[in-house]
Amino acid sequence: MTGPLDGVRILDLSSNFMGPYATLLLADMGADVSKVESPEGDTTRGIGPCRNPGMSAIFLHLNRNKRSLVLDLKSESGNAALKRMIRSADVLLYSLRPKSMARLGLSYENAREINPGIVYCGVHGFGQNGPYADRPAYDDLIQAAVGMPVLQSRKAGPPEYVATAIADRVVGMAATSAVSMALYRRERTGHGQEVQVPMFETFAHFVLGDHLYGHTFSPPIGDWGYARMMNPDRRPYRTLDGYVGTNIYTDRHWRRFCEITDHPERADDPRFATVQARTENIAVVNEFVAGVFPTRTTAEWLALLVEADIPIIEVNTPETLLDDPHMKEVGFFVDQEHPTEGPLRTLGIPQQWSETAPELRYPAPRLGEHSTELLTEYGFSGSEIDDLLSSGAAQDAATPPAG
Template sequence: MAGPLSGVRVLDMTSNIMGPYASLLLADMGADVCKIESPEGDSTRSVGPARNKGMSVTFLHANRNKRSVVLDLKKDSGLAALKRMVSTSDVLMYSLRPKTMGKLGLAYQDVCNMNPRLIYCGAFGFGQRGPYADRPAYDDLMQAAVGMPVLQARKSGPPQYVASAFADRVVGMAMSNAIAMALYYRERTGRGQAVQVPMFETFAHFVLGDHLYGHTFVPPIGDWGYERMMSPERKPYRTLDGHVGVSVYTDRHWQRFFEIAGRPEMAADPRYGTLPARMQHVVELFEFLAQIFETRSSDEWLRLLIEADIPIVKMNTPETLLDDEHMKAVSFFSVQEHPTEGSIRTLGIAQEWSESTPEMRYPAPRLGEHTVEVLREYGLAQQEVEAALRDGGARAETRDSSEELNHAQ
């Protein structure tokens, strides 16, 4: 078994980052993920550097361990092929708006009639019981909608987004978790079900656990926002020759740090003796740390604080992280040969399993690379595949249909 989800058939009708990140997590765990793409392909095929058209870095990182099937759902043959696949799949995941799925004849009741054991999981902008139900949604919009730029502004000035597809990836993780739990429920009951993972509500849950703060109580007993996290001084500390990330947090951490810093008297100061007291003086403590760290080199601080068991790391860039001694020891980064893209650096599967160890099975696929072989695996006859290829309902990569069919056989 190449991963705990080996043998689970997943049809992935998502695009961009959120859904493909969810299906990546499932694919890395062994699921057989068939990426259903339009003739134009996933938009991320064109995002970032690329050696060949349609194979950008963004796409490469989000779509390994998957197979690409191109179906034009505006064509009867393409939609019919997808419905045939649904009848023998375990999971259908989508990011189209539910109304669009309904127009395609792929609403939950439609697919449940085809396959009552199917897990039908949608991740889209907003929960369908609210007034925003039909609105489109993207990562930046979700960050703004739950207040993330305002939280950042308390640190650094004007509101700004986090420099990552933060909401997309968080909601993608929630989607993969939901699918895994629905599969577990099916193992116990034999029943599939529909699951909705709305971005707005999911990301709000992620952010407000920290920042609802005083508004947790009714009426509020303080402002919103966790002060320590929003402090402008909460940042990597400059040293004599670089920056370090440090978390001096517990009572014992602070006592040891005051000794190392040559300020042992501060350990007896009631303003700094307990966590609640330090929270009231967090800004001055951050300023103190900033001044102290500038007095020594990064390596010297690493040696001193590691010996004192105070959490510290040297700050990396994405480039210097490639040479991090720990990442090298656990082989997180590896260079592999892609059949068309040459040498590419891949990101490792972070978890370690004592059994059912996940594997890198497929490189990120070219558009329509697996159309013919997958359709045949899902039970379409040779003449049905040929007909779909002829009328444009299905499209294969570069080889002509007869060669693809012979290869699949």
Template sequence: MTSQHKQAAPAGPLEGVRVIDLSAVLMGPYATQIFGDHGADVIKIESPEGDSTRWIGPGRHPGMGPLFLHLNRNKRSVALDLKSPEGAAAMRRLIEGADVFVHNLRPASIARLGLDYESISMINPRIIWCGVYGYGEDGPYAGRPAYDDLIQGAVGIAALQQQSGASEPRYVPLTIADRMVGLHAAHSVAMALYGRERNGRGCRIDVPMFETMASVVLSDHLYGRTFEPPSGDAGYVRLLSPGRRPYETSDGYICALVYNDGHWQRFLHAIERDDLRVDPRFADLASRTRHIDEVYGFLGQTLRVQSTAHWLALFEQIDVPAVPLNTVESLLDDPHLAAVGFFRQVEHPSEGAMRTFGAPARWVGYDVSKLAPAPRLGEHTESVLRECGFDASALASLLGSGAAAPFLTDAEVSA
């Protein structure tokens, strides 16, 4: 695999892989962040205005918001105007030496830029081309815009929230569709790279949000509609029970999962309810699932009478999984995360001291600890283009025409 960008050994498993990242906002950048975390040389192509997530959230300097900082670490920023002939030509030069091309533009837009798979594969037949967008090209929704909220609604997640007890349909307060689809894109590209090592061929990968998230939702909730004719309704009843929630205790909340037969036998014995150990509703997983609202109702009433500390100690004693209820704020002080070194204090060249976190998977034999700071807009425009063969005159022409944007310091922006 090709790369002109040197990294210190021992390197991540994707060392030597060059990724051209023409994605913005969250879904595509999350996938390419994973590549960068594992050693790939990720070149983030931005318009001269920059990725819109640069301006989301409280920041110390314009264009360096917290979402952008977390999603775009271990990347280099090149600012190009791809609608200009010179910018498009520079992009083609970058693609010549790349292994992977990722974008999240709609198919019509990527074709207008001349960056569709057919055009790119003529430049670089070994390229792994990955398009991440709303809907597959074979259906009536092809080309429609898509965002996390819209996809959550379209695949039933918002309705499931109401079905499980919310007063109205609600989106999950996470960019869950963007993250899940980004993960699918990352593992699809990794498999394509492995395939290319065996057969030498590049390929095209389309990762549609709607179909990807429909498969995630239906894997749980197709349920009785799996069979023809149906054996029951759609919807995994345990997940939809209003009682499936953190349980109130006498002084707070606890998250506990009394789930398998052993859990229930030990729990009922510990609370001196041996009568329920022979109750058919509690007899086995299938029966408890059929009576899930009653089962969860019983747990809710039982746990309310003692403190969180009492139940945590008991559950640990009888080997039933349980944890305290964290908030995002208390998660920052979680003792396990502290012990495993989850959080990292880093110094960003413009933003100063930052709290961040690295790749969660642990590797033996590879170093995935690199945390290069998220780039400032156009920070690497000139250095990357020089690597690709642009001499001083060609580079000056690109910058002078506005086809490429140079990196400007805060002082230069303010001047």
């Protein structure tokens, strides 16, 4: 057994970031993920640096531990092949709009008729019972819709997006959780079900827990926005020779910091004596702390604050993180020899499991690399596979597209 989801068969009809991130997490936990791609392949195959076309850095990180099957779902035989695979799958996860799935004859009603035990998970832009149901959505749109750029603007000027696909990845994690819980319920009851994970609502749930703030109450008893999070001085602190991140958060942290910096008078100042008071006066707190840190080097501050048990860490770049001593010791970055892409640096599996420990099993696949293999495992005969390949309804890495 390799991973807690060993034996779970997932048909992954998603592309881009959100759905593939969800199935990456499931695949890392041992699920057998068949990445069903169109003949053109996942869009992310072309995003970022690459050694060979279709095998970009972004794709490699999102699609390890999966196998690629190319099916043209708009063709009659390709569509029929997928429906046949649904019979013995545990999960179907997709990121098309639900109406597109219905046009392909792949709605939940269609899938349930084929396999009543299927866990059918849609990750799409908006809840299907609202007026935005049919709209397309991407990470930037959802960040904007939930107010993330405006929250950022209270720190940094004009509205701006967070510099990572945060909505895609948060919603992808939510989909992973939803699929796992639906599988758990199926184990207990024998019943499959449909689970919809809309981006807008899921990301709003993620953001507004911090930032609904005074509007939590009706009528409001204050402004929206968690003041500490939005303060423009909430940023890494410059030291004599670099930057550090620190959270002088609890009352104990604050008292120790005041002692270390020879400012004992600030420990009992009513403006700063409690978490609530420091939150209300966060601009003054941040100004004081920012003025203190340039007096010592990063190494000196790390030694002092670690000894005092005050949270602190050196600011890294993605490049310097590769040499972080903790990451090296836990083996987070794994050197991998990809069969076509050569030596790669991949991200390890962060969790530690006492049993059913997950592993890195497959490198990210070439387009259609496992088409024949997967169709065989799902019960197709050699002649049936040959027919699918020759007609162009399926495609493998060794077979050029039909026509």
